[in-house]
Amino acid sequence: MTIKGLFTAFFTTKAKAIILPTVGIICFLLFWSLTASSIDTSLGKFPGPSSVATQISNLINEHNTEREKEAAFYLRQEQRNEARMAKDPSYEPKIRAYTGKETFLDQIITSLLTVLSGFLLAAIIAIPLGIAIGLSKNLNMAINPIIQIFKPVSPLAWLPLVTMVVSALYVSPEPLFAKSFINSLITVTLCSIWPMVINTSFGVASMNQDWVNVSKVLSLPRLVHIQKIVIPASIPAIFTGMRMSLGVAWMVLIAAEMLAQNPGLGKFVWDEFQNGSSQSLSRIMTAVIVIGLIGFMLDRTMLQLQKKLSWDKSSAQR
Amino acid sequence: MSIILDISKVDMVFPTPKGDFTALKGVDLQIKKGEFISLIGHSGCGKSTVLNIVACLHKATKGGVLLNNKEVTEPGPERAVVFQNHSLLPWLTCYENIELAVKRVFKNEMSPAQMTQWIEHNLNLVHMDHAKDKRPDEISGGMKQRIGIARALAMKPEVLLMDEPFGALDALTRAHMQDSLMEIQQKLNNTVIMITHDVDEAVLLSDRIVMMTNGPAATIGEILEVNLPHPRDRLALAENPEYNRLRSAVLTFLYEKQRKIEVIPTSTATPKQKQSDVA
Numbered sequence: 001m002t003i004k005g006l007f008t009a010f011f012t013t014k015a016k017a018i019i020l021p022t023v024g025i026i027c028f029l030l031f032w033s034l035t036a037s038s039i040d041t042s043l044g045k046f047p048g049p050s051s052v053a054t055q056i057s058n059l060i061n062e063h064n065t066e067r068e069k070e071a072a073f074y075l076r077q078e079q080r081n082e083a084r085m086a087k088d089p090s091y092e093p094k095i096r097a098y099t100g101k102e103t104f105l106d107q108i109i110t111s112l113l114t115v116l117s118g119f120l121l122a123a124i125i126a127i128p129l130g131i132a133i134g135l136s137k138n139l140n141m142a143i144n145p146i147i148q149i150f151k152p153v154s155p156l157a158w159l160p161l162v163t164m165v166v167s168a169l170y171v172s173p174e175p176l177f178a179k180s181f182i183n184s185l186i187t188v189t190l191c192s193i194w195p196m197v198i199n200t201s202f203g204v205a206s207m208n209q210d211w212v213n214v215s216k217v218l219s220l221p222r223l224v225h226i227q228k229i230v231i232p233a234s235i236p237a238i239f240t241g242m243r244m245s246l247g248v249a250w251m252v253l254i255a256a257e258m259l260a261q262n263p264g265l266g267k268f269v270w271d272e273f274q275n276g277s278s279q280s281l282s283r284i285m286t287a288v289i290v291i292g293l294i295g296f297m298l299d300r301t302m303l304q305l306q307k308k309l310s311w312d313k314s315s316a317q318r
Numbered sequence: 319m320s321i322i323l324d325i326s327k328v329d330m331v332f333p334t335p336k337g338d339f340t341a342l343k344g345v346d347l348q349i350k351k352g353e354f355i356s357l358i359g360h361s362g363c364g365k366s367t368v369l370n371i372v373a374c375l376h377k378a379t380k381g382g383v384l385l386n387n388k389e390v391t392e393p394g395p396e397r398a399v400v401f402q403n404h405s406l407l408p409w410l411t412c413y414e415n416i417e418l419a420v421k422r423v424f425k426n427e428m429s430p431a432q433m434t435q436w437i438e439h440n441l442n443l444v445h446m447d448h449a450k451d452k453r454p455d456e457i458s459g460g461m462k463q464r465i466g467i468a469r470a471l472a473m474k475p476e477v478l479l480m481d482e483p484f485g486a487l488d489a490l491t492r493a494h495m496q497d498s499l500m501e502i503q504q505k506l507n508n509t510v511i512m513i514t515h516d517v518d519e520a521v522l523l524s525d526r527i528v529m530m531t532n533g534p535a536a537t538i539g540e541i542l543e544v545n546l547p548h549p550r551d552r553l554a555l556a557e558n559p560e561y562n563r564l565r566s567a568v569l570t571f572l573y574e575k576q577r578k579i580e581v582i583p584t585s586t587a588t589p590k591q592k593q594s595d596v597a
Contacts, residue, residue: 210405213375216393218422218473228418232409311409311453 047282055279055286063103070098102263108290111253111264114181115298118188119249125189126196126245127238131230133197134204151194155187155252159260162186180262187256192249196241203237204230232311239306246302250295265291322386322509323349323372323477329380330367341367343535345381347528349477352507356520358568359530359539360576365513368530369479372511373399385476395423398475402482404462406454412465413450416440416472423473440472441465443502460491464498471506480512484519493552496522504549517568521561522550529571539576542567 029049036048047055081093102110133140166182207230215229257266269287272280330342341364349355357365370376372383374393382389390397398419406415416437420428428436441447444464454462463483470478483499484492496519503510503523514520520527527542544564546555555561 208405210401210403211407213393213399213401214405214407216375217373217395217397217399218419219392219394220422224422229407232407235409 041281043276043281044278047285051282052286052289055282058279059104059283059286063105066100066103069100073098073100104268104287107263107265107268108294110181111257111266112294114184114257114262114264115188115246115249115253117181118185118253119192119246121185122189122193122245122249123196123242126193126241127200130197130200130238130241131204131226131234134201134207134234135226135230140201140205147194147197150190151198153191155191155256156259158187158190159183159256162190163260178263180260183260184253184256184262184264187260188249188253191252192245195244195248196238199241199244200234200238203234203241206237207233235310236306236312239302239310243299243302243306246298247295250291250298254291320351321348322351323511324384324387325349325368325372325381326384327381328368328371328378328383330364330371330376331379340535341533342371342378343537345537347538347541349509349511351509354503354508354510354523354525355512356524356527357511357513357530358515358517358520358527358572359536360532360572361515363530363533364536365530366481369399369481369511369513372477373397373479375399395419395473396476398470398473398478400463400466400470400478400480400483402485404454404459404466406462406465406469408454411451411453412441412446412457413437415454415465416469419469420472437472440468443471443505444468444498458491460487460495463487463495467499467502471502471508476509478508478510480510482513482515485515492516492519497552499523500548500550517565517572518552520568521546521564522552522555527564527568529568529576532576540571 033048033050036046039046077096081095084091085093129143133143163183166179166186170179170182211229211233215225220228253264254266254269256262257264258270259266261267261270265287269284272283272287325345325347328342328345329340332339332341345368347355357368359365367376371378372390374383374390374397384390385397406412407418410418417433420433420437424433424436438447438450441450444467446461446464446468449457449461449465454465457465463486467480467483470480484495487495500523512523521544524544527544528538529540529542530536531539542564546558546561546564
């Protein structure tokens with residue numbers, strides 16, 4: 001085989017799908033480490049790939065240490081309680097929760113839970129609303145200005161209002177959820193609702209007229225029409241909106257957590273920034289990459305879900 | 319035989335930004351039970367509008383449609399439509415597409431087992447039982463149209479409305495579908511209104527051919543009785559003098575009396591010609 005033949009055989013479509021992204025990532029890492037070493041900040045050099053790699057193992061170690069401490073704490077507490085019970089049988093043992101600081105992995109879990117809850121709440125409101133707007137031109141004309149005005153509002157503008165309203169209204173002696181969680185959740189919902197409303201209503205309004213005619217000839221009752229024709233027909237558009245919304249939700253959440261000091265990845269970044277140690281910048285850079293990876297993962301999950309649920313496979317390609 | 323469908327002095331006016339556009343003027347047609355009617359005319363003459371008015375997908379500006387002496391105001395399964403581009407729901411299988419119709423129409427009359435049997439009977443009628451679990455995008459255009467016809471037939475319509483059912487198919491598939499439709503018609507003897515562009519199709523299938531004048535204000539120009547005996551065979555008919563007389567009668571109407579001159583935009587600006595209306 002000639003060299004050229006080898007070359008073309010090597011670059012089959014499948015090989016390309018692995019080789020080209022790898023080449024891209026290697027080039028980026030090279031560029032990153034070269035520029036990083038030439039940027040000096042008051043907290044030391046800008047972190048390169050190697051310091052990020054170090055931090056990843058540091059953060060995982062810290063997490064494990066924290067977990068061991070926690071286990072040890074509960075073990076001590078149990079032993080102490082048993083000892084007191086042995087001395088005095090009428091003693092009611094007190095169990096106190098461990099109050100160690102949240103690790104990086106804990107923050108990731110908190111952020112994921114918050115973004116998914118906020119997104120779900122947004123979807124529960126947005127999809128029925130979108131269907132209603134798509135079905136009725138009058139409703140669309142009435143609501144469209146409101147959507148257009150609130151759609152471009154930054155989460156940071158909503159946040160103070162949300163915080164104040166939540167502290168005023170969400171008063172209960174034993175709250176089921178932390179206030180900070182509710183704050184982030186509502187901020188995420190407020191910002192991620194619009195792409196879903198707009199896409200769903202567009203999908204419903206631009207439904208193939210033939211399908212509507214089929215429904216008319218069968219004289220389907222209104223609810224059956226929505227259930228059997230409108231919703232399946234607009235599933236591709238609904239999913240497009242959901243993917244856009246989930247992306248928005250994730251971006252909004254990090255900003256909300258930073259500003260409002262709600263637990264999560266945003267707070268992690270802010271705490272490290274305030275901390276100002278020689279490791280801070282590399283830990284923040286690690287968080288940046290993790291945030292990106294999680295965002296990417298969320299989008300892929302949504303895409304897989306779309307491939308599974310949507311009849312229109314062509315709309316689930318990218 | 320009794321009149322089942324009466325299209326009575328129908329006018330159709332569409333409001334446009336440039337003023338009203340009269341699409342149909344005084345369309346009047348009575349159809350007997352079990353009759354197969356073809357509506358033929360040049361494109362844009364309002365054939366589909368007539369069909370949509372019968373189906374109540376459009377509302378006539380003047381006049382109306384009587385089915386069994388009762389005016390129809392809403393679309394309904396007793397006037398089932400076979401749409402030009404099949405319009406099967408792509409998220410349902412062939413079976414489910416028919417099931418949606420059957421469940422709707424016979425929900426109080428059939429048991430689930432009877433429904434299954436009835437759906438399978440109709441799939442069998444159009445020779446599509448092998449594809450019942452396939453989705454519309456997995457089968458060919460001709461097959462989709464077969465399912466579309468099965469769906470309409472499964473509603474047991476009093477009048478079957480077909481809007482250029484074979485217009486989007488290639489010539490060989492179309493001939494095949496016409497034979498299938500004749501075979502079904504032999505068995506069921508439905509009342510059918512079919513829109514077509516195809517002269518051979520009209521003569522082959524119909525009991526009467528209704529020829530429409532060109533729009534605007536289109537109306538029924540001539541009606542041609544087709545008295546060829548059933549079952550009809552396309553090869554034998556090619557030599558049949560009566561068949562050829564009917565065929566040339568339709569062709570004469572379309573290409574002499576209602577000749578439509580399409581304006582072909584060229585660099586040398588020809589003055590815009592309206593149709594030469596001899597009739």
